Amino acid sequence: MKKAGSNEKSRWLFARAREVMPGGVNSPVRAFKAVGGQPLFIERGSGSHIWDADGKEYVDYVCSWGPLILGHAHPKVVAAVSEAAAKGMSFGAPTRGEVELAEAICKAFPSIEMVRMVNSGTEAVMSAVRLARAFTGKEKVVKFEGCYHGHSDGLLVKAGSGATTLGIPDSPGVPTAFAEQTISVPFNDIDSLATVFDTLGDGIACVVVEPVAGNMGVVPPKAGFLADLRELTHRRRVVLIFDEVITGFRVAYGGAQELFSVEPDLTCLGKIIGGGMPVGAYGGRRGMMEMVAPCGPVYQAGTLSGNPVAMAAGVETLRILCEPGTYERLEEMGRKVEEGMIEAAREAGVPIRLNRVGSMMTAFFTAGEVSDYATAKASDTARYAEFFRGMLERGVYLAPSQFEAAFISLAHSKEDLEATREAAEEAFKGMP
Numbered sequence: 223m224k225k226a227g228s229n230e231k232s233r234w235l236f237a238r239a240r241e242v243m244p245g246g247v248n249s250p251v252r253a254f255k256a257v258g259g260q261p262l263f264i265e266r267g268s269g270s271h272i273w274d275a276d277g278k279e280y281v282d283y284v285c286s287w288g289p290l291i292l293g294h295a296h297p298k299v300v301a302a303v304s305e306a307a308a309k310g311m312s313f314g315a316p317t318r319g320e321v322e323l324a325e326a327i328c329k330a331f332p333s334i335e336m337v338r339m340v341n342s343g344t345e346a347v348m349s350a351v352r353l354a355r356a357f358t359g360k361e362k363v364v365k366f367e368g369c370y371h372g373h374s375d376g377l378l379v380k381a382g383s384g385a386t387t388l389g390i391p392d393s394p395g396v397p398t399a400f401a402e403q404t405i406s407v408p409f410n411d412i413d414s415l416a417t418v419f420d421t422l423g424d425g426i427a428c429v430v431v432e433p434v435a436g437n438m439g440v441v442p443p444k445a446g447f448l449a450d451l452r453e454l455t456h457r458r459r460v461v462l463i464f465d466e467v468i469t470g471f472r473v474a475y476g477g478a479q480e481l482f483s484v485e486p487d488l489t490c491l492g493k494i495i496g497g498g499m500p501v502g503a504y505g506g507r508r509g510m511m512e513m514v515a516p517c518g519p520v521y522q523a524g525t526l527s528g529n530p531v532a533m534a535a536g537v538e539t540l541r542i543l544c545e546p547g548t549y550e551r552l553e554e555m556g557r558k559v560e561e562g563m564i565e566a567a568r569e570a571g572v573p574i575r576l577n578r579v580g581s582m583m584t585a586f587f588t589a590g591e592v593s594d595y596a597t598a599k600a601s602d603t604a605r606y607a608e609f610f611r612g613m614l615e616r617g618v619y620l621a622p623s624q625f626e627a628a629f630i631s632l633a634h635s636k637e638d639l640e641a642t643r644e645a646a647e648e649a650f651k652g653m654p
């Protein structure tokens with residue numbers, strides 16, 4: 223593994239990029255702002271490894287932020303994509319791949335009888351919320367602090383002060399009137415949710431949640447939290463939406479709802495179901511999904527939705543994930559990395575808190591338990607940045623922010639995990 227040397231080419235590309243794209247990137251966290259320094263431009267990937275523009279090699283734990291559960295450029299996925307592309311990139315007419323992916327999703331998720339393909343996770347959640355509002359005739363949306371559901375206006379909202387106050391925009395450009403339709407409560411806090419229900423009871427269309435939070439770093443649901451959520455929403459006739467854009471086909475083939483045996487009304491998917499291509503989907507029971515156009519009045523459409531090349535990548539990815547032993551292997555690898563990290567941190571006397579569900583995990587630089595956004599925020603982000611740079615220098619590519627997950631793929635080898643453990647030992651020891 224090449225370690226030393228300059229980042230000359232990445233720097234040159236980034237200088238050019240900044241002239242023509244805001245911040246030089248097409249999605250903010252890629253810019254390395256949270257950890258300092260300049261982003262690497264990636265030239266290619268193969269299995270668990272990536273190579274940057276200067277030819278340096280890394281073991282990759284970003285995996286495109288979750289989609290690449292098979293690793294980079296899996297030969298069977300590349301073959302499926304090439305074959306589909308050669309037949310035509312897009313028709314704007316129905317194709318076989320859509321049926322195959324929809325069938326695979328419905329088979330994996332018993333709560334999904336019908337599904338609509340879209341092009342991103344953002345679109346999936348935005349559309350599911352629209353459907354929930356149409357179905358209930360109510361308008362308010364409840365979400366949990368620190369959960370991310372894409373960048374649609376109504377979901378880019380932070381908590382007002384106090385559990386039952388209305389949301390305030392998290393970004394300029396989001397109308398106050400939109401943000402006020404969204405109420406945020408602390409993750410893992412069923413009592414706060416009950417209070418919101420009591421106060422605003424009749425106006426609530428849906429509760430949307432990441433069943434395992436991944437966008438404040440990994441925060442698992444407390445025992446009983448999801449079941450309580452199901453019971454409470456059911457009793458109040460509020461639609462429960464699981465945003466499984468990360469967790470779907472990640473924590474189990476049937477997602478967090480399989481792992482924790484709790485069924486939502488609507489499920490949002492993305493990331494893995496596109497096998498690296500831009501895909502999202504939302505689905506649920508037939509009765510609710512038949513409200514979507516052209517069956518019903520809820521409008522939602524997409525020029526490239528169900529794109530045949532993207533469907534081919536998704537179908538092939540799910541086919542491979544179906545093989546026996548997949549999730550056992552991911553769990554086993556996850557446990558190995560977890561143990562290595564905890565041990566390395568302990569030896570170096572660096573307090574960390576490691577949260578993990580299967581092959582997704584976050585090492586928080588804090589001594590306390592991390593169970594919601596407030597406790598995640600207690601992490602020492604400067605220390606994380608230090609650790610991130612230490613790992614990068616040693617050929618391990620982690621997410622450039624404390625509040626993200628590390629993802630393990632089926633392509634990660636024993637040698638990768640061992641190299642990661644050694645890098646972590648050195649990186650922790652080198653910390654001030």
Ligand SMILES: *Cc1c(COP(=O)(O)O)cnc(C)c1O
Nearest residue numbers: 342343344370371372465467468
């Ligand atoms: C990534 C993500 C989204 C947004 O998906 P995009 O494809 O980036 O629009 C939504 N929800 C969750 C839980 C995510 O992790």
